[in-house]
Amino acid sequence: METIDEINEIEKDLVNLARLSSQGADEDVRLLLAKLVRKYRVARPELASQLDLTLKASRTRSNGPAVLRRGMSMPEPSTMPVDADSRQSLIRVFDDLDGMPAPLLPDLLFVRIQSLVRERQERDRLAAHGIKPTRSAILVGPPGVGKTLSARWIANQLGKPLWVLDLTTVMSSLLGKTGSNLRAVFDHAKQNQAVLLLDEIDAIAKRRSDESDVGELKRLVTAILQEVDAWPDSGLLLAATNHPELIDPALWRRFDAVLMFDAPQAAVLAAAVRRFLGADLNAFEGWVDLLTSSVQGMSLSDVERSINALRRHTVLENSDPAQAVIDMAIKGAPNLDKPSRQQLAIELARSGSLSHNKIMTLTGVSRDTIRKYAGPSPIKGRGPKKGV
Ligand SMILES: Nc1ncnc2c1ncn2[C@@H]1O[C@H](COP(=O)(O)OP(=O)(O)O)[C@@H](O)[C@H]1O
Ligand SMILES: [Mg+2]
Structure with missing residues (x-):
């Protein structure tokens, strides 16, 4: 008892x-x-x-995974910096240590990202020549092109989780605390030789419109400048922005490297379509070109969303891939202008899986136009025959 x-x-x-x-x-x-x-x-x-x-x-x-047990530093959850008042974590952790595919990027950009990784992996060799690796880089480009993803990949290649200080979500925690939250994050990242990403760093500049924040913001920018200056080359400091024009030039200058992420070009889009089709790639193999042209101008995250929708639609509606692709190409862009409609019709005709008649019904482009650009229909016996 x-x-x-x-x-x-x-x-x-x-x-x-x-x-x-x-x-x-x-x-x-x-x-x-x-x-x-x-x-x-x-x-x-x-x-x-x-x-x-x-x-x-x-x-x-x-x-954690074996790679970390070999003396790599794993974040200690108990010591991860938190907001002093709300006790909310200031850092988001991406742990892709089970592995992840490389981001789809133009060759030149990918080479630069690989060399960031390589410099870290071969730090000792560089050090023997008195050379330091790149300490910091800023990733610039429109939304959804893989900036955050690339930072995750870089960390992953270095056998570390990525720590993200997302400025859009922690601004209010960073302001009004005399910089103590910001310092806590940087101190902790430095101690752990972390890969730290200051994501959406333009959020600082955006807040400038609010008069009451001006003083605080100036202090925050100054504090960040100091932290970037004091960043040791044992860690890797990354920043990302969609709005380079809003970044304080003094901050801009402090990054060792600038990596430009442009809107994806055709080759990357085609690779993305293939990757996002995943296990359904076989079924859609003949349609990759058409899908690629229907996602022109999209960011990769939008491409991923469209392709996922396409795959869901195909399964749920039990539709054949051709029909699903056409539905996506046409319904996905209901305001398709006339030249784009023609382009689509011609590509459909060239893909050879539909009669010109069917293509005309779907796209509203006349059979004559289709025939003029795509040549005679390879599909016999469907649609009204003309002579022959
Ligand atoms: N270059 C890319 N390679 C592969 N997938 C990508 C790429 N860019 C975007 N994606 C997909 O879109 C998602 C969002 O991308 P993200 O890296 O957050 O874009 P950003 O940070 O540039 O706004 C990713 O998680 C991934 O699924
Ligand atoms: Mg991002």
Whole structure:
């Protein structure tokens, strides 16, 4: 039988445990669990062994993939910087350590990204010649072209998680705290030799419209400038923006490298269509060109969304790939102008899987026009025959 004191003691431990786990302080939870296992081993062996099992399970999980165990630094959840008031984490962690495909990028850009990685991997060789690796880079380009994804990939190649300070979501935490939150993030990243991404860094400039923030913003920009200057070459500091014109020139100058992400060109779009078709690539193989031309001008994240919609549609409607592609090409762009409609009709005709008659019904482009550009229909026996 327990005495009142024993019950009080257990209640206290329970409350403690609940508090730490609700804060997401995993390492502290583990420390407390270990303490409780020792504390209750004699008086309550049953409880102690249950706690011990929980502890062991959580350790296995927190050990992470093998690559990290070889002396790489894994973020300690308990020490990840949090907002002093809300206790919300300031950093988002992307852990792609199970592996991820390389981003689809123009060759030249990809080569530059690979060399960022290589410089880090061969830091010692560079150091032997007194050369330092690139410490920092800013990734510039329109939304959805793979800036954040590329940062994740870079970290992944270095066997590290990517830590993201997303300026659009943490601005209010960074302002009004005399820079302490920002410093906490940078200090922590430096200690862990992290790959840190300052994502959507133009968010700082956007806030300038709000008069009351001006002083605070100036201090924040100054604090960031200092942090970028003081960034050691043991870590890699990345920043990303859709709005280079809003970036303070003083900040801009401080990055060692500028990586330009342009809207994707045809070759990248074709590769993206293939990748996003995934397991359905075979079924759509004959349609890749048409799909590629129907996603001209889109960002890769939009391409991914369209192709996913196409795949869902094909399954749910049980439609054949040709019909699904046409539906997407036409319904996906209901305001297709006349030249684009013609272009689409001609490509459909060239793909050889539909009669000119069918193409005319779908696109409203006359059979004569189709024949003029695409040559005679290879499909016989469908649609009204003309002579022959
Ligand atoms: N270059 C790319 N290669 C492969 N997938 C991409 C690429 N760009 C975008 N995507 C897809 O779109 C999503 C959003 O891209 P993201 O990297 O967040 O764009 P950005 O940061 O440039 O706005 C990615 O997670 C990925 O699924
Ligand atoms: Mg992004």
